[in-house]
Amino acid sequence: MNIEDEIKKLDWSKEPKGLYEPIGYTLEAGGKRIRPTLCLIGARIFGGAEKDVLPAALALEVFHNFTLLHDDVMDKAEVRRGRPCVHKKWDENTAILSGDQMMIEAYKLLSQVAENQLPTVLRLFNKMATEICEGQQYDVDFGISEYTGISLHEYMMMIRLKTSVLLATALQIGAYMAGATEQEQQALYEYGIHIGLAFQIQDDYLDCYGDEKTFGKAIGGDIREGKKTWLWLTAMQSTTDMSPLMSKDYTTIIAEYNRLGVPQKALQEIERLTRQALTYLEQVPQNEATDQLRQLAEKLVTRKS
Amino acid sequence: MNIEDEIKKLDWSKEPKGLYEPIGYTLEAGGKRIRPTLCLIGARIFGGAEKDVLPAALALEVFHNFTLLHDDVMDKAEVRRGRPCVHKKWDENTAILSGDQMMIEAYKLLSQVAENQLPTVLRLFNKMATEICEGQQYDVDFGISEYTGISLHEYMMMIRLKTSVLLATALQIGAYMAGATEQEQQALYEYGIHIGLAFQIQDDYLDCYGDEKTFGKAIGGDIREGKKTWLWLTAMQSTTDMSPLMSKDYTTIIAEYNRLGVPQKALQEIERLTRQALTYLEQVPQNEATDQLRQLAEKLVTRKS
Numbered sequence: 001m002n003i004e005d006e007i008k009k010l011d012w013s014k015e016p017k018g019l020y021e022p023i024g025y026t027l028e029a030g031g032k033r034i035r036p037t038l039c040l041i042g043a044r045i046f047g048g049a050e051k052d053v054l055p056a057a058l059a060l061e062v063f064h065n066f067t068l069l070h071d072d073v074m075d076k077a078e079v080r081r082g083r084p085c086v087h088k089k090w091d092e093n094t095a096i097l098s099g100d101q102m103m104i105e106a107y108k109l110l111s112q113v114a115e116n117q118l119p120t121v122l123r124l125f126n127k128m129a130t131e132i133c134e135g136q137q138y139d140v141d142f143g144i145s146e147y148t149g150i151s152l153h154e155y156m157m158m159i160r161l162k163t164s165v166l167l168a169t170a171l172q173i174g175a176y177m178a179g180a181t182e183q184e185q186q187a188l189y190e191y192g193i194h195i196g197l198a199f200q201i202q203d204d205y206l207d208c209y210g211d212e213k214t215f216g217k218a219i220g221g222d223i224r225e226g227k228k229t230w231l232w233l234t235a236m237q238s239t240t241d242m243s244p245l246m247s248k249d250y251t252t253i254i255a256e257y258n259r260l261g262v263p264q265k266a267l268q269e270i271e272r273l274t275r276q277a278l279t280y281l282e283q284v285p286q287n288e289a290t291d292q293l294r295q296l297a298e299k300l301v302t303r304k305s
Numbered sequence: 306m307n308i309e310d311e312i313k314k315l316d317w318s319k320e321p322k323g324l325y326e327p328i329g330y331t332l333e334a335g336g337k338r339i340r341p342t343l344c345l346i347g348a349r350i351f352g353g354a355e356k357d358v359l360p361a362a363l364a365l366e367v368f369h370n371f372t373l374l375h376d377d378v379m380d381k382a383e384v385r386r387g388r389p390c391v392h393k394k395w396d397e398n399t400a401i402l403s404g405d406q407m408m409i410e411a412y413k414l415l416s417q418v419a420e421n422q423l424p425t426v427l428r429l430f431n432k433m434a435t436e437i438c439e440g441q442q443y444d445v446d447f448g449i450s451e452y453t454g455i456s457l458h459e460y461m462m463m464i465r466l467k468t469s470v471l472l473a474t475a476l477q478i479g480a481y482m483a484g485a486t487e488q489e490q491q492a493l494y495e496y497g498i499h500i501g502l503a504f505q506i507q508d509d510y511l512d513c514y515g516d517e518k519t520f521g522k523a524i525g526g527d528i529r530e531g532k533k534t535w536l537w538l539t540a541m542q543s544t545t546d547m548s549p550l551m552s553k554d555y556t557t558i559i560a561e562y563n564r565l566g567v568p569q570k571a572l573q574e575i576e577r578l579t580r581q582a583l584t585y586l587e588q589v590p591q592n593e594a595t596d597q598l599r600q601l602a603e604k605l606v607t608r609k610s
Contacts, residue, residue, distance in 0.1 A: 019442040074398040093379040101438040115424045126413045133406040137324040
């Protein structure tokens with residue numbers, strides 16, 4: 001099953017256009033479709049049919065894109081996936097209302113799952129949706145608080161909520177719908193959590209040490225914005241002289257990171273989390289779908305963009 | 306069952322405070338709680354237990370308050386129920402994100418209904434949620450379009466979506482959960498639709514002809530904002546000389562309304578819609594709960610605020 005084709009089949013040519021066009025615009029912009037793909041893989045590992053989990057897989061993708069739409073409004077972002085954000089192409093009110101409708105559309109897709117599985121799927125989905133909003137709020141809170149307010153532990157908690165739980169829940173829902181045991185569902189969930197954490201640290205790493213050509217955006221953005229990333233928080237806890245880290249100059253910060261061995265620590269942590277993710281896969285049936293998750297983990301550690 | 310007490314029992318003292326406090330603030334502000342009350346009455350008419358429909362009733366109230374929260378951001382409103390709007394007391398991003406979480410909380414409450422009833426309740430709820438967003442979008446579209454773009458018929462369609470379907474669905478969900486037939490559910494739904502339309506026209510009427518003391522806000526607000534209300538659209542279709550109606554001066558508009566018999570037409574239409582609403586009640590069991598709906602309709606026509 002090609003998930004991109006399934007997303008294209010969703011009809012957004014409805015009235016009123018002001019409500020639905022921005023939803024179509026957002027969903028047609030592409031992206032890796034990693035969340036619905038994980039949901040399908042989660043089902044395939046346990047011999048589930050992709051068509052049975054498709055509504056849930058699509059709900060996850062629509063919900064994810066809804067969060068991007070509203071996050072872009074809150075961040076006052078200009079561009080998403082090479083095109084103007086909805087609140088730029090239309091206006092802020094359109095982005096708020098179309099985003100609201102997009103969340104409802106996610107729940108409409110979800111309501112198409114088999115009736116006997118709906119209560120559990122809805123419960124898992126609601127838990128995930130709540131955690132994403134909590135993660136977003138912690139991100140906001142951390143952004144405005146002083147350093148003393150945030151530890152590396154809290155940062156990991158935040159990215160777990162903001163990024164990992166959606167990947168983890170996508171796998172769990174697919175697994176649950178295909179008849180996996182609680183323990184098997186939990187194993188895939190933990191794989192998703194660890195992959196998500198590794199993914200975010202890799203993102204923080206590439207923002208400082210990536211190649212502009214392959215990374216697709218300017219290097220050092222996090223530093224110039226003074227963002228509290230995994231690298232910055234790790235540097236902070238590795239030194240007693242915090243003054244160089246208060247700079248927003250790329251060269252100054254990178255020199256300090258290098259002096260403190262931060263890039264090596266980041267790569268080690270990504271490697272550690274990825275290895276840990278892979279151990280969880282030992283608890284589920286071994287087949288081509290499980291192999292796909294292994295390859296995904298592998299690709300993550302070596303990715304340049 | 307006192308619905309106000311049940312709303313108070315919901316716990317918003319959770320972390321992160323920035324996400325949950327605005328939800329508690331919004332819900333504690335009161336209001337008539339008409340939607341959850343209708344849901345409970347809908348169940349009582351068919352002998353249903355209030356405690357069984359309570360989660361759905363609360364979901365409707367939380368969802369309604371979510372729409373108010375986001376509408377206030379979009380309208381740049383200052384005050385709601387005598388207190389600063391969330392985006393004023395906190396900020397716009399807080400209002401967006403807490404609103405999003407509030408919608409999720411509505412779905413979490415909904416997920417507590419009996420498992421065998423969940424698929425239908427979720428379907429009815431999603432349909433209603435979609436229609437409210439569509440109604441809000443039409444309201445925006447109508448606000449920016451020229452007169453020629455809107456007929457009274459379109460205005461009624463818009464308020465049906467924006468206001469009536471939530472009242473109608475509240476009754477329908479209560480009735481469905483208590484075992485009403487499709488036809489009985491539909492009768493209560495139509496009662497809700499007609500009451501909602503009458504309510505909105507009464508609102509438009511009071512904004513021009515109400516008593517400031519009992520209405521609770523300044524008279525003539527709609528006129529000063531140049532809003533296309535039922536009264537204005539009716540005046541437009543009753544005259545060939547549209548120029549006086551292009552004014553935003555209270556005295557000019559009211560004189561024109563009076564000349565064209567608009568207030569009498571409004572009162573007649575409210576009366577007609579209310580009578581029609583009451584006829585639908587003949588199709589459902591007659592008991593004290595049905596009487597409550599009759600009293601509600603009566604109160605509506607004679608209300609001053």
